[in-house]
Structures are given as C-alpha cells and as structure tokens.
Amino acid sequence: MIVGGVAAGMTAASRARRQDPDAQVVVFERGEWISYGACGLPYVLGGAVKDFDALVARTPAQMRARGVGIRLGHEVTGIDATAATVTVHERASGRTLTEPYDRLLLATGVAALRPDWAQSDLSGVHLLREIPDGQAIEATLKGARRACVVGAGYIGIEMAEALRARGLSVVLMEKAPEVAGRMLDPDYQRLVRAELERRGVDVRCNTDVVRLTGRDGRVTGVQTEHGLVRADVVIVAVGVRPRTELAGGAGVRLGKSGAVAVNARQETSVPGIFSAGDNTECIHRVTRRKVHIPLALSANRMGRIAGVNMAGGDARFPGVVGTGIFKVFELGAARTGLTQTDADSLGLDAVSVDVKSTDHAGYYRGAQPIHVRLTGERGSGRLLGAQLVGCGDSVKRVDVVAALLHRRASVLDLFEADLAYAPPFSGVWDVLLVAADRLSREL
Amino acid sequence: MIVGGVAAGMTAASRARRQDPDAQVVVFERGEWISYGACGLPYVLGGAVKDFDALVARTPAQMRARGVGIRLGHEVTGIDATAATVTVHERASGRTLTEPYDRLLLATGVAALRPDWAQSDLSGVHLLREIPDGQAIEATLKGARRACVVGAGYIGIEMAEALRARGLSVVLMEKAPEVAGRMLDPDYQRLVRAELERRGVDVRCNTDVVRLTGRDGRVTGVQTEHGLVRADVVIVAVGVRPRTELAGGAGVRLGKSGAVAVNARQETSVPGIFSAGDNTECIHRVTRRKVHIPLALSANRMGRIAGVNMAGGDARFPGVVGTGIFKVFELGAARTGLTQTDADSLGLDAVSVDVKSTDHAGYYRGAQPIHVRLTGERGSGRLLGAQLVGCGDSVKRVDVVAALLHRRASVLDLFEADLAYAPPFSGVWDVLLVAADRLSREL
Structure with missing residues (x-):
C-alpha cells in the first residue's frame, strides 16, 4: 500500500510490481493527478511546456494496466500500525474506509509553506x-x-x-x-x-x-x-515542509531535519512502514549527515528502493551529494556538494577558487561566459563541491563533480580527468580542469 | 631546450619557467607560428572562428616577455645525445648551428599522412x-x-x-x-x-x-x-603519424604504437631527453596499455609534466581514458573509454546497452534526441566506456563517464551518482543514469 501517487509513490508502485509480479499494489492519492513532473509546473505557466497534461508520465489507466491499483481522491487520514490498517477518506462518497496493508509506503511529499x-x-x-x-x-x-x-x-x-x-x-x-x-x-x-x-x-x-x-x-x-x-x-514560494502528519500519528520517528527518518532500505522506525520521497531524510555522502533535500531525482530513487524492498527485494539508497540546478532566463545555475558557506558552517577547513572562462573555446563563435567555484578541503585535498553559473546547458558539467563526489574523490582526481575537448565544446583545459588546477595549489 | 612550439612544447616552456624562474628555456620551432590551437583550423575555414590569428594563445613576444627564448624558422635536424647538443638549421640564413642542452624535450607532434x-x-x-x-x-x-x-x-x-x-x-x-x-x-x-x-x-x-x-x-x-x-x-585527411625521426636518430626508444616511449615523468630511454605531446605514447587507464592518441588535452598535459620535471620538479602523467569529441553540423559525437569494438578486440567480456532519450525533459520545449551507448564488463561490473551522439552540447556529458573511468568506477557508481535535474537540462533520470540502470541488469 502506497500513500501518495506522484514521484516516489508511483516509482515504488512500478518497481514493486516488477520485483514481484504477484504483488498486490494499491496507491491512495488524495488528488486527481498521479505520476507527473511537478518541476515542470513553472514551465507550463511560462509556455515552454504545452499544457499540464504533458507533465504526466503515466496515466491512471496505464498504471492500472500494469496491475497497480490507483485510488484517486482518497486521502489516508490515519495509520494503525498495530493493526496494520489505514483509515481512508474517500472524497467522492464522503465515506471513511479502513484498509489493511502488509507493507505501507509513506510518499506524502512536501507542502508549500x-x-x-x-x-x-x-x-x-x-x-x-x-x-x-x-x-x-x-x-x-x-x-x-x-x-x-x-x-x-x-x-x-x-x-x-x-x-x-x-x-x-x-x-x-x-x-x-x-x-x-x-x-x-x-x-x-x-x-x-x-x-x-x-x-x-x-x-x-x-x-x-x-x-x-x-x-x-x-x-x-x-x-x-x-x-x-x-x-x-x-x-x-517561501519554502516547503515535509508532510509528516501521518508518520507522526503512527509513531514513526522523524529526524532532526523534521523529515521522516529511514535506514538505507527506506524502512522507518515502525516495522512494515517505509517512507520515500520529499517527506523523507537521506544521507549526504559528503558530510555523512542526514539531510532533507526534497528533489525529484532522489524522490524517484528512494521510491525505487522502497518498491524493491517492499516486494521482497533488497536495495539500498546510496545517498545524495546535494546536487541542484535551475534555469534563470538565459543562464543556468548549478551546485553540488558543499558551498563555501556550507563548509564553513560545518567547521571544515575549506577553500574555494573562482574561475571565469568561456563555455567553449574563446575563439569559437558564440562563446559565453561561465563562472565556476570549486571548493576543497585543506590537508586532505578532498573535493567538497562546485557551483556553476553560465549560459544554457554549460552548467550541466556540474555532473562531473557530482559523480566524483559520489566516489569521494580528490581535487587532483578532477584535475587529472581526461575530459572531452574540441573547440565547439570547451577550452583545451575544460573550465573544471582549470578550477581544479587552481584549487589544488591552495590545498 | 624544447623542439616544437605548439601545444606540448609551449606548455612545457611556460611550466619550466614557473617551476624554476631561473631556468633558461629556448624553443626551436621550424615554422613561423607557435602556441596555437590546431584543432580550430577547420573552424577558421568554415567561418566559426574569425581568422587564423584568433587561434594563437600566446605570441612569440608574450612568450619572450615570460623569459622563454623563441627561435622561429629553426629546424632541429639532429641530436647528439652523448655530447648533449642538437644541430639546428636556421632557415633565414641557411646556417647550421650546434646548440648544447641540459635537458631536451621532443615535442615534434604528428605529421599528416x-x-x-x-x-x-x-x-x-x-x-x-x-x-x-x-x-x-x-x-x-x-x-x-x-x-x-x-x-x-x-x-x-x-x-x-x-x-x-x-x-x-x-x-x-x-x-x-x-x-x-x-x-x-x-x-x-x-x-x-x-x-x-x-x-x-x-x-x-x-x-x-x-x-x-x-x-x-x-x-x-x-x-x-x-x-x-x-x-x-x-x-x-587519412590520418597522422608521430614525428619520431629526431627521436629515432638519437637512439630514443619508440613504443609498439610507433610513438616515443616515455615513463610517467615523460622521460625517454635516453637520459636528459624528454618527450611530450602528439609524438608520444601514454598509458590508457582502462586497458593499462600504452597507446598513441594524439589529442590536444593530453598533449598539453604531457607538456606540463615535462616542463615541471625538466626544471627540477616531480610530476607524473596520470594517463588517459580515451576521451574524444567532435561536432558534425548540428550534432556532437563523443566517446570515452572503450567502444564495444575496442573491448572485443582486447578479449574483454564486455556488454553494451543503447538508450535513445532526449537531452532534456521530453515535455520541455526544444527537446532533441540523444543516443547513449554504455559499455561495461561482465562479472566485475566495471564501467568500460560510453559513446554519445546528440544535439549540440548535450554530448559533453561524456565527461561524467570519463571522470568515473579515471577512478576505475563501476556501472553501479554511475547509476548511483546524484546528477543534476531540472526540466530544461535533463530528464529526472539523466540519460546516463538510464543507460547505467539498463547496463547494470546485463552484467
């Protein structure tokens, strides 16, 4: 049984069925929409996405065809963990139902403040x-x-x-x-x-x-x-909070971040109850602390892990490194790992360098500025994070640093990486290499 | 003393002066141009680069101001390694000079076949x-x-x-x-x-x-x-060959690839003689074999290593992973590591998956196809390589795989990486993650 039918919930549903084709999977969604990309909402309003329907990855009919029960307009209002039942308010009829579960996933997301x-x-x-x-x-x-x-x-x-x-x-x-x-x-x-x-x-x-x-x-x-x-x-748009009312009511432990605490299998403190998605904490691989960073990829990933485990498999969430990206008119802004501000607040001996360069060879038509800040740890030489602001897709190279952070790499590892060069794509030394070179001299 | 004034040679000259500000550095260049981006030549001819001068990173005057002696129109025609001298043909005067060196760098590049x-x-x-x-x-x-x-x-x-x-x-x-x-x-x-x-x-x-x-x-x-x-x-444009006549004449050992063999410090088999750039072999980190892959980044990197070491420092070339990228009209094509063909010819038990997706969220304006082939090793789960063909900059994400190959990562490491997502930049699961997921099921 899955509470919430967007990112984590629907991924879990699909995965559970794939893991165990005989599993009975039912999703309770209080709204009327499931499986959509909420990140696309501003772009529907701005005109870069045709309409709201375009955001839907899978319709209820498609999910039902995969053997997943979809109950729209059904709000789960309470959990009895001892009896392993939930109370569900069915909006259309006004009825309150009691439904039993074997395993329960809380995928309730966040609420806007x-x-x-x-x-x-x-x-x-x-x-x-x-x-x-x-x-x-x-x-x-x-x-x-x-x-x-x-x-x-x-x-x-x-x-x-x-x-x-x-x-x-x-x-x-x-x-x-x-x-x-x-x-x-x-x-x-x-x-x-x-x-x-x-x-x-x-x-x-x-x-x-x-x-x-x-x-x-x-x-x-x-x-x-x-x-x-x-x-x-x-x-x-002043922020969000994890929707944890149901979890709290069921005696599920919350973390210091205020989101639901889970282990790497997405299991909460209450046996049989899992949690995944924006309502849930996860481990930050750079700091090794629990964090609440509600973003779509980790929500989907957690849902996937939860779905596998609820259906008898064994999967583990690997943690995040704090990667984020957004568009602002002609620019993109991206970050991964720790900013200098983050590192300072954690008491790390961190140092950052800034490089302003061009997204591709400066002599090649249409070269645009790109700014890169790279942060590392003195002494250990460890890579801590990167921030990029630049034209269009150029900031997607943040992923190179994200992948290295996942492997706990050093600034030297980044500098030594054999990155792709041709004049339409970068300078001979990609701006990330230039930044890593400068940073390695500061560490 | 440096023979050849383009990528490796000029980088070595700058680095040697930085390593030891008292070092006397002289560069013999048989042509009239130094320190230019040869990779930009097709783009000057096509009109994406203003003119040939735009390809020049540093002029002879700029290099001389840095304390590097630049001798244009000087072709080194022979090396006497025992006497530690070179024979130089000065084109303008027709004279032949004999010049002594303490350390000599061969940065003679490749010749087009x-x-x-x-x-x-x-x-x-x-x-x-x-x-x-x-x-x-x-x-x-x-x-x-x-x-x-x-x-x-x-x-x-x-x-x-x-x-x-x-x-x-x-x-x-x-x-x-x-x-x-x-x-x-x-x-x-x-x-x-x-x-x-x-x-x-x-x-x-x-x-x-x-x-x-x-x-x-x-x-x-x-x-x-x-x-x-x-x-x-x-x-x-049928290929290139390493220019090794000088090296061969001096008794410098060539590798099986036909290019000059060096250790990680860019030292050849003859004491006091270094080699760097397109004329030189290097280690491939995926296969651990010596390869000859003449590309600008490794040429510059080798030049840097050689410059440091010639001036008394100690730097080591980390090897390449076979990354390459080129533009073809509206598309980019990129590869890193091994192709399936490469892996087969090495007798590896390799498997590849192909994913066709879009460079950013499919529902977001202007989404373009991107093709990714990811190759891994059965049994070990090791990541072996990637090939990408797609619109414009989208293929620069090859760098994520290149960086992971540098660290000898697994396909799972790629799948677990916390890559950046927002609709204008990728799908929730970046195409690299989708490919890694599919590939991990084949290994």
Missing part, C-alpha cells in the same frame, strides 16, 4: 506545488498585469521567469539578503540576481512582507516594511 | 595540420565549387562541415565501411553519417582513391575504383 500574512481569502494569491495550483494560477493570469513573487528560491526564480515570459511585470521579493540563498555562495547569488534584473525582474531582497492588500475579494498588493507593491497575482 | 596517390604537384591538394596548411586551403577556396575530402576521421568530418558552410558541394570519401571508424561503434558511426548526409555531404564509404586527375597543374578530380569525382579542392 503558507506564512501568516498569506492566510488570506483574497483571490489571486497562490502557492505552487501541485497541478491544481498551476491550474489556479493559469486562471488568475488572464487579464493580470502585475505579479509579485514572494521567495527567491529556485521555484520563485522559475516563476519570475515564467511570468515575465507571459508579459507581466514582476517583482521578486526575498527576506534574505540575496536570491537563491541556500543554493549558492553570495557571489554566485549575485550572478543570478543580475540575470533576473537584466531580464526585467524587479528584485527586492531584505524585504519582509507585512500583509496583503485587497479589494472586492481580490488581491491588489503586497505591503512591505518599505512600502506597497501593487500586484494582481501573488505567488507565495 | 600523404598516401602515394597524393604525392602530386597539382595545386588544390591539401593536408591540414598546421596554420600554413589552413592558409593554403583558404587561398585555394576562392572560386572553388567542388570539394572532395578523403578520409572520414574527425578532421575529415570537420572539414566536410566547414566546406559546406562555405557553400561548396562536398564529397566525403572513406576507405572503411563507415565514417568515424576508430572513434565509435558501427551504429554510432551511422548516426554521424546520417547527419552528414542530411546536411548535404555526399558520403562515399568503402571507396579507395586510385589517383588524382588534373589539368594545367590544378587538380580536377579524384579517380576511385567506382568512377571519377570531380573536385577543385582535395583535402587529404
């Missing part, structure tokens, strides 16, 4: 987490001219871009001193902000929302300490 | 290796309408693209059954050929040249077993 000031009945105020949120924003956008996005994490940044693409004026508001706060070091945050501003986004950092203003039940603006920002649409 | 049929005085017939070759081709192109490129390795392929970009009709001729023979497995060779043909290149494989035809001293065509191909310009 709604701060006090956003506890409002005004229309035009939206969170963005699920497809119905996206549909509501789409409906609001008709006739809207001014948008305010509150929160400049990657979702806020992606939404700012999407709304500009729709022709709205956009104010992007952030409480912290810079955008992309937890993703990047300050210099790299500034590169992201510069791109936002270059594309016409009015970025206001160090700005707290006091309250929303409205008229006739519709939002008209965002009142800050520094004045009023008029807006027809307000997107609230 | 000129088959018997190309031993011709006809104008319009060109090799492409150095800037003067490029200039000669540029001069020939004025008024030319039909080109024939003989040899479909990466230089031939790049030249076919360049000449199409200049508006010529292009026949690309290859003796072997397919293009890009040694780079890729047959299926991937065919993808490259399909792109060439799609862009109007007339590709003729299994075709041997019999002789050239000419009139009034100018080439008019290429006679093959299958008929005559008319051409105003013929580019001969």
Whole structure:
C-alpha cells in the first residue's frame, strides 16, 4: 500500500510490481493527478511546456494496466500500525474506509509553506506545488498585469521567469539578503540576481512582507516594511515542509531535519512502514549527515528502493551529494556538494577558487561566459563541491563533480580527468580542469 | 631546450619557467607560428572562428616577455645525445648551428599522412595540420565549387562541415565501411553519417582513391575504383603519424604504437631527453596499455609534466581514458573509454546497452534526441566506456563517464551518482543514469 501517487509513490508502485509480479499494489492519492513532473509546473505557466497534461508520465489507466491499483481522491487520514490498517477518506462518497496493508509506503511529499500574512481569502494569491495550483494560477493570469513573487528560491526564480515570459511585470521579493540563498555562495547569488534584473525582474531582497492588500475579494498588493507593491497575482514560494502528519500519528520517528527518518532500505522506525520521497531524510555522502533535500531525482530513487524492498527485494539508497540546478532566463545555475558557506558552517577547513572562462573555446563563435567555484578541503585535498553559473546547458558539467563526489574523490582526481575537448565544446583545459588546477595549489 | 612550439612544447616552456624562474628555456620551432590551437583550423575555414590569428594563445613576444627564448624558422635536424647538443638549421640564413642542452624535450607532434596517390604537384591538394596548411586551403577556396575530402576521421568530418558552410558541394570519401571508424561503434558511426548526409555531404564509404586527375597543374578530380569525382579542392585527411625521426636518430626508444616511449615523468630511454605531446605514447587507464592518441588535452598535459620535471620538479602523467569529441553540423559525437569494438578486440567480456532519450525533459520545449551507448564488463561490473551522439552540447556529458573511468568506477557508481535535474537540462533520470540502470541488469 502506497500513500501518495506522484514521484516516489508511483516509482515504488512500478518497481514493486516488477520485483514481484504477484504483488498486490494499491496507491491512495488524495488528488486527481498521479505520476507527473511537478518541476515542470513553472514551465507550463511560462509556455515552454504545452499544457499540464504533458507533465504526466503515466496515466491512471496505464498504471492500472500494469496491475497497480490507483485510488484517486482518497486521502489516508490515519495509520494503525498495530493493526496494520489505514483509515481512508474517500472524497467522492464522503465515506471513511479502513484498509489493511502488509507493507505501507509513506510518499506524502512536501507542502508549500503558507506564512501568516498569506492566510488570506483574497483571490489571486497562490502557492505552487501541485497541478491544481498551476491550474489556479493559469486562471488568475488572464487579464493580470502585475505579479509579485514572494521567495527567491529556485521555484520563485522559475516563476519570475515564467511570468515575465507571459508579459507581466514582476517583482521578486526575498527576506534574505540575496536570491537563491541556500543554493549558492553570495557571489554566485549575485550572478543570478543580475540575470533576473537584466531580464526585467524587479528584485527586492531584505524585504519582509507585512500583509496583503485587497479589494472586492481580490488581491491588489503586497505591503512591505518599505512600502506597497501593487500586484494582481501573488505567488507565495517561501519554502516547503515535509508532510509528516501521518508518520507522526503512527509513531514513526522523524529526524532532526523534521523529515521522516529511514535506514538505507527506506524502512522507518515502525516495522512494515517505509517512507520515500520529499517527506523523507537521506544521507549526504559528503558530510555523512542526514539531510532533507526534497528533489525529484532522489524522490524517484528512494521510491525505487522502497518498491524493491517492499516486494521482497533488497536495495539500498546510496545517498545524495546535494546536487541542484535551475534555469534563470538565459543562464543556468548549478551546485553540488558543499558551498563555501556550507563548509564553513560545518567547521571544515575549506577553500574555494573562482574561475571565469568561456563555455567553449574563446575563439569559437558564440562563446559565453561561465563562472565556476570549486571548493576543497585543506590537508586532505578532498573535493567538497562546485557551483556553476553560465549560459544554457554549460552548467550541466556540474555532473562531473557530482559523480566524483559520489566516489569521494580528490581535487587532483578532477584535475587529472581526461575530459572531452574540441573547440565547439570547451577550452583545451575544460573550465573544471582549470578550477581544479587552481584549487589544488591552495590545498 | 624544447623542439616544437605548439601545444606540448609551449606548455612545457611556460611550466619550466614557473617551476624554476631561473631556468633558461629556448624553443626551436621550424615554422613561423607557435602556441596555437590546431584543432580550430577547420573552424577558421568554415567561418566559426574569425581568422587564423584568433587561434594563437600566446605570441612569440608574450612568450619572450615570460623569459622563454623563441627561435622561429629553426629546424632541429639532429641530436647528439652523448655530447648533449642538437644541430639546428636556421632557415633565414641557411646556417647550421650546434646548440648544447641540459635537458631536451621532443615535442615534434604528428605529421599528416600523404598516401602515394597524393604525392602530386597539382595545386588544390591539401593536408591540414598546421596554420600554413589552413592558409593554403583558404587561398585555394576562392572560386572553388567542388570539394572532395578523403578520409572520414574527425578532421575529415570537420572539414566536410566547414566546406559546406562555405557553400561548396562536398564529397566525403572513406576507405572503411563507415565514417568515424576508430572513434565509435558501427551504429554510432551511422548516426554521424546520417547527419552528414542530411546536411548535404555526399558520403562515399568503402571507396579507395586510385589517383588524382588534373589539368594545367590544378587538380580536377579524384579517380576511385567506382568512377571519377570531380573536385577543385582535395583535402587529404587519412590520418597522422608521430614525428619520431629526431627521436629515432638519437637512439630514443619508440613504443609498439610507433610513438616515443616515455615513463610517467615523460622521460625517454635516453637520459636528459624528454618527450611530450602528439609524438608520444601514454598509458590508457582502462586497458593499462600504452597507446598513441594524439589529442590536444593530453598533449598539453604531457607538456606540463615535462616542463615541471625538466626544471627540477616531480610530476607524473596520470594517463588517459580515451576521451574524444567532435561536432558534425548540428550534432556532437563523443566517446570515452572503450567502444564495444575496442573491448572485443582486447578479449574483454564486455556488454553494451543503447538508450535513445532526449537531452532534456521530453515535455520541455526544444527537446532533441540523444543516443547513449554504455559499455561495461561482465562479472566485475566495471564501467568500460560510453559513446554519445546528440544535439549540440548535450554530448559533453561524456565527461561524467570519463571522470568515473579515471577512478576505475563501476556501472553501479554511475547509476548511483546524484546528477543534476531540472526540466530544461535533463530528464529526472539523466540519460546516463538510464543507460547505467539498463547496463547494470546485463552484467
């Protein structure tokens, strides 16, 4: 039995059936959509994705054809771990059911945070987490001219871009001193902000929302300490929290991060109950600490592990290295491992170097700047992390560092790697090699 | 003393001065150009690089300002290893000099092969290796309408693209059954050929040249077993050989590959004589055999190692993993490690899987196909290699596999890597992860 039908839940369902073709698998999803790429929501709104349906990887009919029971509009409201049953609210009928399970997977994901000031009945105020949120924003956008996005994490940044693409004026508001706060070091945050501003986004950092203003039940603006920002649409993107109510109610242990604690088999502290996806902690291979980093790849990977194990197999989650990437207009920003800020806060003796180069040979047509910060540990020479900001796909080379971090490699290992060179693709010494060379001299 | 002033030679010169600021460094270059990116030559001719000067990384004046003596038009014609002197022909004066050295670096590179049929005085017939070759081709192109490129390795392929970009009709001729023979497995060779043909290149494989035809001293065509191909310009790109005449004359040992044999410090069999760059063998980390793979990054890297060691330091060449990449019109093609063909010829128990996916999320605007073949070793689970053909920069992800091969990683290590995902950059499971997953089930 699986609670939640998006990334981790649906992957687990498919995997469980593959592991044991006789397994009875049922998925309870409180909403009406399953198996979709929530990461694509800003791009539907911005026009880079045709429509919401395009985000769906597998329909309920396709999943049923694979032998997976799909129960839409069914919200699991309680777990009796002793009896091994769940209580389910069936929205259509209003009935409450009690259903037994042999093994239970919590794949409840995260909820978008709604701060006090956003506890409002005004229309035009939206969170963005699920497809119905996206549909509501789409409906609001008709006739809207001014948008305010509150929160400049990657979702806020992606939404700012999407709304500009729709022709709205956009104010992007952030409480912290810079955008992309937890993703990047300050210099790299500034590169992201510069791109936002270059594309016409009015970025206001160090700005707290006091309250929303409205008229006739519709939002008209965002009142800050520094004045009023008029807006027809307000997107609230100030963060997420793991949905752990069910887990907590069942006596499942939560970790320090606030997400569900699991072992490498995705087993919780309660026998028979597994947890996977954005509601769940995992191990960070660089720090060897438990972290809560809700991202699609680890959600899918955890779901896969859980599905195998629930159906009698034995798979282990290998951990993450903190890789993330986002697009901001013409630029990409990516990071993996630890930033200098992360390393400092962990008390590591870390040092970073910055290289500004071009994505391919400087003499070849269309060369664009790329910025790379590489971080390593003094003494050990260990590679700790990388941050990249540059044009388009060029920042996907973050994966080279991510793969090496997974293997606990040194800065020297990166420098010695035989990376691909031809003038349309990189300099003779790829920018990662240049950075590793400089960093190795600092360690 | 350094013989040869391009990639390895100039890198060695700079490094030697950095290692020991008091070192006297002199470079003998038989030509008039130093420190340039020969890999950029097809792109100057095709128009993606402004001019030949743009390929120059450092001018003689810049190198002299760094304290490196640069002697252009000086061809070293002999080495007396016992006396530790070289004989130098100074072109301008016609004089022959004898110059002593403490340590000597052979950085003589490769020569383009000129088959018997190309031993011709006809104008319009060109090799492409150095800037003067490029200039000669540029001069020939004025008024030319039909080109024939003989040899479909990466230089031939790049030249076919360049000449199409200049508006010529292009026949690309290859003796072997397919293009890009040694780079890729047959299926991937065919993808490259399909792109060439799609862009109007007339590709003729299994075709041997019999002789050239000419009139009034100018080439008019290429006679093959299958008929005559008319051409105003013929580019001969059938391969290269290491320039080892000097080494051989000095009693320096050559390896089985025909290139100069060295240890990891770039020392040859003769004390005091080093060798680096395209004329030199190196170790392949996957096969642990000595190979001759003349490419710019390893040439520069060997030059760096040699420069450090010649000036009293201690650096070691880490070896290559056989990474290569080239552009073919809108596509890139890349490989690292071993192809299935390579692995079979080495008697390894290797297996490959092919994945066709998209460079980024399929639902996101502009998704383009990408083909990945991943090769691993049965039993050990070791990663052996990857081949990629896909749009533009997407194939640069070959570097992820290259970095892991450097660390002798397994297919599982690749599958478990925490690669970056957002819809504009990849699928949730990057195509490399999808390939690693499938391959791990075959091992």
